[in-house]
Amino acid sequence: MRAIITLPFLWLGVFFLLPFALVLVIALGTNAPDSVPPVALGFSLKSFTLLFTDDLYLAAWLTSLRIAATSTLVALLLGYPMAYAIARAAPERRPLLLMLVVLPFWTSFLIRVYAWMGLLDENGLLNQFLRWSGLATDPGTILGTEWAVHLGIVYAYLPFMVLPLYAVLEKLDAGLLEAAADLGARPIQAFLTITLPLSLPGIVAGCLLVFIPAVGEFVIPDLLGGTETLMIGKVLWDEFFTNADWPLASAVAICLLVLLVGPIALFQRQQARSLERHL
């Protein structure tokens, strides 16, 4: 029993807490390009002060928040009707529909993002279709724009929106909507006063599950976004691999984590509360 409890803590300690401590130590060191690893240990806040003085980092951070927020909103607007339709589908059809939602997970995330490159490229399938159908003779290229980043994030994280929404909508007692109608509520009123407030836990869960990873997303902006799409995850990568500035990259990583702790804590509190309500 004790071993069962100890094991996950040990795991978290070795593979999460320890690396985090290492990152913190590196962040407090200084850049030493000639040594291996390129860090001189010490206690310097130089990397952190640079983060707050150079506009680049603040801009990247704000861009990340903005793209993550709009993508989350789009995912919500797409995911809610999807989850609603699945929850209202005949019970024997629901497993199939749910499987279709999670089916993309069976292919590697990276490969799916590359596939989008093939679709959105200047001579990609989308533009080929537009030219062939005559809808546009000289279509622009979506790849390399912020549009492509939004598209990629919404596509990649949509299941994380649909699944928690489905979970709450499926449990929603259809009798409540009949009661609302019986008391004089038009269908849209019944939705706004009953379905929407009762699915709020699912909305919060879905939004945080999309928003949190989207803020730190690196692969999608790197592959689908252009050079002008500066997201914090990509900055982190560049500092680490292109500039080989480990202390600065570590400082970015720590700031990212600290800033995401807020939403994560919110998510956990909301989960705990909805658990309480069901007990």
Next chain:
Amino acid sequence: MSGPIVRIEGLSKRFGAVTAVDNVDLDVAPGELFALLGGSGCGKTTLLRLLAGFETPDAGRIFIDGQDMTGVPPHLRPVNMMFQSYALFPHMNVAENVGYGLRRDGVAKPEIARRVGEALDLVRLADLGQRRPAQLSGGQRQRVALARALVKRPKLLLLDEPLAALDRKLREGTRFELVRLQAELGLTFVMVTHDQGEAMSMASRLAVMDTGRIVQVGSPHEVYGRPATRFVADFIGLANIFERDGSWVVLRPEKIVLSTERPALAHTTAGRIVDIAYEGDRSLLRVATDGAVLIVSALPDPSHQRGQSVWLGWEPGAEHAVIP
């Protein structure tokens, strides 16, 4: 003001191959407490849902207060329903639940508060307006559901098994409470129940349903005393049903006189006590006679014993012929 509050004409509803409601005609007069009585799957709940507008009929029409309800969605019908599961909104407190229908109608806030207060007074829940449904007992929830359905003073209140979710003790008191409210407010109630005791004790008239059809409509006295069919006689109360000279005869247990001597009555038969079920205020005895085993209701008598030889007797008027 005359004419029925509810008129149902040739109403039918099928679910796939199952005919849930089969060509039903029924009138309910204003101010009645009308019960739809039947076993599970007899179509009584479907009939109620057709009245509320949750189901659309395959044939026939419903008039409520003279208005054809064909194609009228639930939110535009002048009826309110009390659901079997109560269907209280879990994210609203009691007062918000009760006021929901008034808010939908755009009633002014002070007026809503007044009428919600009135409705809660009526069901004796005035102090619990701020509670959530989850914080209430089963009986309190039932009364919130009732207040919510009553607050709009509908022409017709539909009650789906209003007492089924209550424990037995509470059910007894709530029966009288519902009847009192119905009389006090002068509303028309149509109630669905599978419990014949409930229907008999509460309803001014009742309809017995079987496989989608209405078998008999009448006052509880009529239905119990003069059941139209074998099914009704068997379904309502206890009955001895036997065939004699090619016709079916119903004889209620309490109409049979049990004695040790041969009684001076038109019909007599000798028998032997097979079983005694003591119920406090009466005993139910099963007596094996020449032809059949008869159920007899008698005042409890400790001297009765299993295997004892007794005489049974009844007047000709105690018998009632029914359609098989």
